[in-house]
Amino acid sequence: MNTIGVLALQGAVREHIRSIEETGATAIEIKRKEQLAEIDGLILPGGESTTMRRLIDSYDFFEAIKAFGEQGKPVFGTCAGMILLANAIEGQAQAHLGLMDMKVARNAFGRQIASFETELDVSYVGDAFNAVFIRAPYILEPGSDVEVLTTYQDRAVAAKQGHYLCAAFHPELTDDNRFIEYFVQMVEQSKQILASF
Amino acid sequence: MANTGTERVKRGMAEMQKGGVIMDVVNAEQAKIAEQAGAVAVMALERVPSDIRAAGGVARMASPEITEEVMNAVSIPVMAKGRIGHIVEARVLEAMGVDYIDESEVLTPADEEFHLKKSDYTVPFVCGCRNLGEAARRIGEGASMLRTKGEPGTGNIVEAVRHMRQVQSEIRKLTSMSTDEVMTYAKEIGAPYELLLEVKEEGRLPVVNFAAGGVATPADAALMMQLGADGVFVGSGIFKSNYPEKFAKAIVEATTHYTDYKLIGELSKDLGTAMKGIEMGTLDASDRMQDRSE
Numbered sequence: 001m002n003t004i005g006v007l008a009l010q011g012a013v014r015e016h017i018r019s020i021e022e023t024g025a026t027a028i029e030i031k032r033k034e035q036l037a038e039i040d041g042l043i044l045p046g047g048e049s050t051t052m053r054r055l056i057d058s059y060d061f062f063e064a065i066k067a068f069g070e071q072g073k074p075v076f077g078t079c080a081g082m083i084l085l086a087n088a089i090e091g092q093a094q095a096h097l098g099l100m101d102m103k104v105a106r107n108a109f110g111r112q113i114a115s116f117e118t119e120l121d122v123s124y125v126g127d128a129f130n131a132v133f134i135r136a137p138y139i140l141e142p143g144s145d146v147e148v149l150t151t152y153q154d155r156a157v158a159a160k161q162g163h164y165l166c167a168a169f170h171p172e173l174t175d176d177n178r179f180i181e182y183f184v185q186m187v188e189q190s191k192q193i194l195a196s197f
Numbered sequence: 198m199a200n201t202g203t204e205r206v207k208r209g210m211a212e213m214q215k216g217g218v219i220m221d222v223v224n225a226e227q228a229k230i231a232e233q234a235g236a237v238a239v240m241a242l243e244r245v246p247s248d249i250r251a252a253g254g255v256a257r258m259a260s261p262e263i264t265e266e267v268m269n270a271v272s273i274p275v276m277a278k279g280r281i282g283h284i285v286e287a288r289v290l291e292a293m294g295v296d297y298i299d300e301s302e303v304l305t306p307a308d309e310e311f312h313l314k315k316s317d318y319t320v321p322f323v324c325g326c327r328n329l330g331e332a333a334r335r336i337g338e339g340a341s342m343l344r345t346k347g348e349p350g351t352g353n354i355v356e357a358v359r360h361m362r363q364v365q366s367e368i369r370k371l372t373s374m375s376t377d378e379v380m381t382y383a384k385e386i387g388a389p390y391e392l393l394l395e396v397k398e399e400g401r402l403p404v405v406n407f408a409a410g411g412v413a414t415p416a417d418a419a420l421m422m423q424l425g426a427d428g429v430f431v432g433s434g435i436f437k438s439n440y441p442e443k444f445a446k447a448i449v450e451a452t453t454h455y456t457d458y459k460l461i462g463e464l465s466k467d468l469g470t471a472m473k474g475i476e477m478g479t480l481d482a483s484d485r486m487q488d489r490s491e
Binding site for chain 2: 009010012013014047048050051054055058080106107110117119134135152174
């Protein structure tokens with residue numbers, strides 16, 4: 001059985017929990033860093049990245065999440081979660097977790113009135129995926145090891161680097177569970193790899 | 198093909214604010230303090246509710262330069278209030294690019310009978326509610342987010358508690374009803390029937406419901422979270438306190454860790470005097486903002 005945690009400091013936690021459970025995996029809300037030991041994969045949900053970062057620091061999650069990823073355990077960031085994963089942010093001196101080698105731009109499609117939904121073909125996930133963009137970021141400069149999974153208007157909006165996965169949009173706000181199913185597969189594979197050591 | 202202003206995009210924006218605190222601010226400096234403290238959004242206003250209450254007269258949409266100043270100061274979403282039923286104030290706020298409009302009873306209503314048809318707008322709206330019927334009517338008009346009305350600018354949590362409990366208790370009542378009772382219930386509480394069926398099926402409202410109106414301390418914020426609020430609006434409490442920066446951080450932390458009582462106790466130390474507050478019995482009927490709309 002795969003157990004997936006959702007960082008539950010702020011944001012769209014409930015939606016991710018629902019989508020994880022619909023794939024048959026077990027979902028846990030992660031509110032304390034000690035809980036990271038109980039899970040095989042972690043989701044950094046959408047929300048406000050500045051708020052989440054402040055709470056990550058207040059509750060001493062920063063090094064714990066980095067260590068979780070560096071052990072080879074999969075991490076999936078959506079929207080604000082993608083910003084947290086990046087190692088560079090446009091217009092900001094400091095990045096957050098820096099687990100993925102990419103530079104991102106925040107609120108890159110404009111303010112809320114410019115938020116939109118569209119259909120995208122996403123590598124490994126499937127075609128015509130209903131992508132919901134809310135004050136969304138995009139990947140300005142993916143590093144050489146970062147595989148871009150889909151683009152919108154020539155902008156990279158989902159990517160994978162080894163056991164890290166990110167999307168600028170919100171798969172959890174739709175009933176289409178293909179994206180999360182792909183992450184569950186990544187978790188399954190990493191468990192096998194980690195068990196073989 | 199990309200679609201803007203869809204129900205999913207508008208409601209989703211509010212989902213991203215869950216577990217967070219939205220703070221009233223009147224200038225760029227306060228907005229930055231709020232952002233630094235970890236607010237998920239700010240509400241740009243000309244005056245906080247307690248000052249609106251003290252000033253009397255007609256309260257309107259803030260002047261655009263204040264809203265713009267706040268929008269330019271922070272990267273978190275900026276909300277702004279428009280008068281109930283004031284189509285043009287709402288369209289102006291939308292044209293300015295604010296991220297959310299609060300069709301708010303804190304301002305003097307422009308229309309005493311009709312609310313805005315909020316589904317016509319690209320920008321999402323938040324509205325106040327005291328009970329399930331009012332919540333359902335606002336959602337029916339297109340609100341993408343709700344909040345309790347409470348009694349704004351009083352520093353008294355009692356009305357927000359009443360409104361949160363009322364909505365929750367009516368949802369529980371609805372979910373235990375047999376389907377053939379729902380139409381009559383819809384008539385009784387003045388709610389759209391189809392929406393009630395949806396609430397009954399899901400066991401909750403289809404949009405988030407924040408606490409607002411009277412949150413004055415970190416413990417107040419945590420109380421509202423325990424009663425089932427999805428997040429908290431803090432109006433006059435923060436920038437009327439002695440130490441706004443400390444107070445703002447304390448409210449954010451108490452909202453995240455609303456069952457960690459030891460922590461809330463620590464957070465509540467050395468905050469100075471909270472706003473004096475107003476006891477409901479001393480408030481004239483004409484001063485009750487929550488009764489300005491149905």
